[in-house]
Amino acid sequence: MAAAAATKVTAAAAASAVFRSNKELTRLARSGQLAAARRLFDAMPLRNTVTYNAMLSALARHGRIDEARALFDGMPGRNTVSWNAMIAALSDHGRVADARSLFDRMPVRDEFSWTVMVSCYARGGDLELARDVLDRMPGDKCTACYNAMISGYAKNGRFDDAMKLLREMPAPDLVSWNSALAGLTQSGEMVRAVQFFDEMVKDMTSWNLMLAGFVRTGDLNAASSFFAKIESPNVISWVTLLNGYCRAGRIADARDLFDRMPERNVVAWNVMLDGYVHLSPIEEACKLFDEMPIKNSISWTTIISGLARAGKLQEAKDLLDKMSFNCVAAKTALMHGYLQRNMADDARRIFDGMEVHDTVCWNTMISGYVQCGILEEAMLLFQRMPNKDMVSWNTMIAGYAQDGQMHKAIGIFRRMNRRNTVSWNSVISGFVQNDRFVDALHHFMLMRRGTNRADWSTYASCLRACANLAVLHVGRQLHNLLVRSGHINDSFAGNALISTYAKCGRILEAKQIFDEMVYKDIVSWNALIDGYASNGQGTEAIAVFREMEANGVRPDEVTFVGILSACSHAGLIDEGLFFFYSMTKEYLLKPVAEHYACMVDLLGRAGKLNEAFELVQGMQIQPNAGVWGALLGACHMHKNHELAQLAAERLSELEPRKASNYVLLSNISAEAGKWDESEKARASIKEKGVNKPPGLAGST
DNA sequence: TATGCGTAGT
Numbered sequence A: 001m002a003a004a005a006a007t008k009v010t011a012a013a014a015a016s017a018v019f020r021s022n023k024e025l026t027r028l029a030r031s032g033q034l035a036a037a038r039r040l041f042d043a044m045p046l047r048n049t050v051t052y053n054a055m056l057s058a059l060a061r062h063g064r065i066d067e068a069r070a071l072f073d074g075m076p077g078r079n080t081v082s083w084n085a086m087i088a089a090l091s092d093h094g095r096v097a098d099a100r101s102l103f104d105r106m107p108v109r110d111e112f113s114w115t116v117m118v119s120c121y122a123r124g125g126d127l128e129l130a131r132d133v134l135d136r137m138p139g140d141k142c143t144a145c146y147n148a149m150i151s152g153y154a155k156n157g158r159f160d161d162a163m164k165l166l167r168e169m170p171a172p173d174l175v176s177w178n179s180a181l182a183g184l185t186q187s188g189e190m191v192r193a194v195q196f197f198d199e200m201v202k203d204m205t206s207w208n209l210m211l212a213g214f215v216r217t218g219d220l221n222a223a224s225s226f227f228a229k230i231e232s233p234n235v236i237s238w239v240t241l242l243n244g245y246c247r248a249g250r251i252a253d254a255r256d257l258f259d260r261m262p263e264r265n266v267v268a269w270n271v272m273l274d275g276y277v278h279l280s281p282i283e284e285a286c287k288l289f290d291e292m293p294i295k296n297s298i299s300w301t302t303i304i305s306g307l308a309r310a311g312k313l314q315e316a317k318d319l320l321d322k323m324s325f326n327c328v329a330a331k332t333a334l335m336h337g338y339l340q341r342n343m344a345d346d347a348r349r350i351f352d353g354m355e356v357h358d359t360v361c362w363n364t365m366i367s368g369y370v371q372c373g374i375l376e377e378a379m380l381l382f383q384r385m386p387n388k389d390m391v392s393w394n395t396m397i398a399g400y401a402q403d404g405q406m407h408k409a410i411g412i413f414r415r416m417n418r419r420n421t422v423s424w425n426s427v428i429s430g431f432v433q434n435d436r437f438v439d440a441l442h443h444f445m446l447m448r449r450g451t452n453r454a455d456w457s458t459y460a461s462c463l464r465a466c467a468n469l470a471v472l473h474v475g476r477q478l479h480n481l482l483v484r485s486g487h488i489n490d491s492f493a494g495n496a497l498i499s500t501y502a503k504c505g506r507i508l509e510a511k512q513i514f515d516e517m518v519y520k521d522i523v524s525w526n527a528l529i530d531g532y533a534s535n536g537q538g539t540e541a542i543a544v545f546r547e548m549e550a551n552g553v554r555p556d557e558v559t560f561v562g563i564l565s566a567c568s569h570a571g572l573i574d575e576g577l578f579f580f581y582s583m584t585k586e587y588l589l590k591p592v593a594e595h596y597a598c599m600v601d602l603l604g605r606a607g608k609l610n611e612a613f614e615l616v617q618g619m620q621i622q623p624n625a626g627v628w629g630a631l632l633g634a635c636h637m638h639k640n641h642e643l644a645q646l647a648a649e650r651l652s653e654l655e656p657r658k659a660s661n662y663v664l665l666s667n668i669s670a671e672a673g674k675w676d677e678s679e680k681a682r683a684s685i686k687e688k689g690v691n692k693p694p695g696l697a698g699s700t
Numbered sequence B: 001t002a003t004g005c006g007t008a009g010t
Helices: A002-030 A034-043 A049-061 A065-074 A080-092 A096-105 A111-123 A127-136 A143-155 A159-168 A174-186 A190-199 A204-216 A220-229 A235-247 A251-260 A266-279 A282-291 A297-309 A313-322 A328-340 A344-353 A359-371 A375-384 A390-402 A406-415 A421-433 A437-449 A456-469 A472-485 A491-503 A507-516 A522-534 A538-550 A557-569 A573-586 A593-605 A609-617 A625-637 A641-654 A659-671 A675-687
Strands: none
Touching: A002 A034, A002 A049, A034 A049, A049 A065, A049 A080, A065 A080, A080 A096, A080 A111, A096 A111, A111 A127, A111 A143, A127 A143, A143 A159, A143 A174, A159 A174, A174 A190, A174 A204, A190 A204, A204 A220, A204 A235, A220 A235, A235 A251, A235 A266, A251 A266, A266 A282, A266 A297, A282 A297, A297 A313, A297 A328, A313 A328, A328 A344, A328 A359, A344 A359, A359 A375, A359 A390, A375 A390, A390 A406, A390 A421, A406 A421, A421 A437, A421 A456, A437 A456, A456 A472, A456 A491, A472 A491, A491 A507, A491 A522, A507 A522, A522 A538, A522 A557, A538 A557, A557 A573, A557 A593, A573 A593, A593 A609, A593 A625, A609 A625, A625 A641, A625 A659, A641 A659, A641 A675, A659 A675
């Protein structure tokens, strides 16, 4: 009897111990302390299903999706919550097919399961499949499930479907109304939002959604007058407007609002701090940081990254050393600062000194090595990285592609189990950057056979390939696809289309695209000017330039490259000299090598070789291959062997691996009767293992 | 004590 009672007591004590540990485990997981959660989990002598479920969602929250899956597969007793949590985790990371496979295999489905699956498809943009799941849900469908579907419709721009379902569902709640509203406000559809807001059942979230909508569209006047109408704004309302002022660069208004806030939580302080970091001298931000009564890891990360961006790396490091708790994000911010300034070794010391690294930290170090051109180290880290995400893979692909090592880029791309749009874009733009235009278009074709959808970046790269190949019919097909995919109003895509039509000699169509564009930016104007320039229509290019000025768009360095090359192509020497003068004196732009190359070309074509050479000698920056190339071309044209030889020598110093430079030098020497030097130039092609020009490297 | 649908900050 006594023994049985004792066992009962021990069992009850054990159960309550598990209960307490589970609670602590959940708390740790929710406050982002994954390492501590894992230590507790490992140390627990007894675990129940709740323990496993808590650990599973902790892993999922930190993106450790594969570890979560391993835990799920190995756990002793799975209940419906375990299945739901695992499906939600897969859904959060875009692994729609895996989520569906589990959903189909799970023994018992509750309303959570159906909601997760609807939300999974809806967030991935697959609204028909989401609706199919909702329709197949047996019995009375829960409100959350309807809400997930409404949110999906609304966020994907299908407002009419969202409204229809909202009217049809039996018991809409505040979340239903707000889901529909959120779709409108987050798409910038503020006219419809205002109308809908008038009619709907509202709570504070609805008011805040509207406020955020005005802020997002940049209409700060509407936002502040709307804010004035909120009866008792909560902290979120205040912070939303505060953030709006900061985003609009209105730091004084932001500070004024901040000072009027009845209560300031840590988010409010962080928004204000971030405003100072981006809009004021860093000392202002530091002052506010010292005043902050409450700080969290985001505050520390914000100030440290601000200091790092301002180049105050020592101050950032000192501050980091003062931190009493471990913050991976703050350390990553400092690492990033070092890497931006090519101080890879300092960054690496921080990295090596950290006991835990999250995915962002690994990716920062890897992409930093890539940016510093240290690809071997990037690759070593990539190989050591335990939980590579899409960013890690894509960084390595883009890194090798930019370095001209397309075979390695493609090798990594082929090893990926799953790819996203960025993976394809990295490969396609890599081919374009390496002048392998046919390969770029071929991969676009392969991409279209799969499930990843092309975005503006894909189209921009492919259009550049078309422009370079001057394949007008492919350009037109891409134009059609752009219209059908809804990306046609992206200024990026429009700009690429202008260049493509212009490079294919269809300047009228380029002009038409330009005229139809809803959002013209500086790049659009530059593309059109450049288009006229490359078609030899200098006068038209100048006319566009004047129109641009009249529209209050301030020309930039790229504009002047276009306008100067227009002048040089059209032989407009006086105009070219005038624009070069205007650029430096009126617009106070510093000429870069490309501008000098245009000017050398301009003067050179007109036979003013000495003036061109004087310009080169007077350059504030090192002349690059383009400048010497332009001079060489002009010398060749006007048969100035001496100057040609000088230019060719400089050129071969700058581009020692480009065969055409040696061929030119050899020919020039031969023409001048200097046979020895001609022979020497030819010999160096073999000696230096000179590559074929990249244009010939790809497919034929 | 673990899982789903709507609002603020890196």
